[in-house]
């Protein structure tokens with residue numbers, strides 16, 4: 001089930017994936033869903049929810065009564081764990097807050113940057129194959145810290161038409177303004193364009209399955225998105241010092257998210273590869289979600305044997321995994337070799353689920369190789385920056401000749417004129433002043 005392959009084999013497989021047609025079918029269904037929601041609004045949302053989530057709803061929003069009832073359904077241990085996670089996530093993200101700034105120059109120029117929160121944000125919280133209260137915290141806390149005024153959540157309902165009570169408790173703890181019972185591409189379309197029941201937002205953030213990730217890509221431009229955060233990925237770089245039981249457990253942890261999740265180990269040790277493969281078989285039998293895991297490992301589970309760590313990091317940087325675990329001797333010494341990864345976990349005692357729930361850094365991370373250019377979700381995703389420019393009369397005069405020259409070179413004489421009329425007025429004033437003294 002977990003195939004052991006060589007570096008060249010892996011690179012060949014990757015090339016085939018890139019020229020594959022899988023995305024075409026996905027695009028067709030996602031584009032159809034987006035267009036139906038734009039045309040038929042709430043009616044399309046009720047229909048798709050019935051089709052994909054198996055329930056015909058009466059209303060698309062969570063009521064106060066449902067929120068109150070949910071708080072009675074979660075136990076005290078969960079509330080304490082939520083508080084612990086909330087505290088760590090808040091502390092980590094506080095450090096990301098940026099301030100507006102400005103610089104005054106002696107010649108009267110003021111230049112600066114003003115930070116303004118995005119006003120309305122929609123958070124997608126996945127809910128198809130598992131419920132994700134942790135994702136509520138990871139997305140809502142940085143948005144609140146940034147000063148977003150209105151935060152809505154969209155998450156698919158269960159077959160009974162309700163939202164998982166743990167998700168509702170997390171939403172209550174993090175402080176959201178609205179919760180919509182919609183999922184998939186239809187939720188992304190509704191947040192992007194608005195319907196009678198769903199308020200249009202300025203930015204959509206949060207992870208989801210392939211449909212959600214693809215829909216975000218298609219609505220981008222009409223609305224902002226955070227990144228492509230699709231099916232989860234883990235890549236472990238391991239040498240002979242790695243504990244195979246731990247490595248197997250960590251690979252299995254991400255495979256349980258989705259049949260499309262990806263769990264890859266790159267190792268310099270053939271005996272470790274064999275041990276991890278055996279451990280996976282042993283541990284898998286005891287896991288609740290083994291059917292999803294089996295499919296996920298068959299699709300995207302690989303153990304890749306490489307000659308040395310240089311080769312290992314070369315593959316890592318091609319893969320640009322969402323999560324990278326370094327289970328090697330002195331992992332910190334190799335960190336500089338990682339160019340592309342969403343999050344790096346160092347050593348045998350920093351397993352990926354630590355980051356999923358409680359360490360503090362965000363678990364909404366770039367997938368599908370987009371860590372080549374994207375970063376983890378953070379407070380910075382919820383603000384905009386505006387430049388501030390103020391010149392006094394003298395400062396403008398001293399800059400005027402070079403601006404006029406540049407404007408004329410571009411053939412934009414109205415631009416040059418905007419500077420010139422101020423310059424002329426000043427020149428005239430100087431002549432008048434000189435004549436009368």
Ligand SMILES: NC(=O)c1ccc[n+]([C@@H]2O[C@H](COP(=O)([O-])OP(=O)(O)OC[C@H]3O[C@@H](n4cnc5c(N)ncnc54)[C@H](O)[C@@H]3O)[C@@H](O)[C@H]2O)c1
Pocket residue numbers: 029052053125126127128129130132135156182183184185186207208209210211212229230231232257258261322363364365366367
């Ligand atoms: N990258 C990250 O930061 C991160 C974090 C948490 C979770 N995840 C990922 O989020 C995903 C959650 O997936 P999920 O499925 O549990 O929940 P989900 O809420 O993302 O998707 C469920 C929705 O998908 C839609 N859907 C399902 N089958 C469809 C079909 N055939 N056609 C059209 N739409 C369809 C339905 O509308 C359904 O409501 C997993 O892949 C997990 O790995 C990623």
Ligand SMILES: N[C@H](CO)Cc1c[nH]c[nH+]1
Pocket residue numbers: 132134135231232233254322356363364365
């Ligand atoms: N591993 C997921 C990000 O890819 C996040 C998560 C939430 N709960 C469990 N895991």
Ligand SMILES: [Zn+2]
Pocket residue numbers: 232253254257353356
């Ligand atoms: Zn996870």
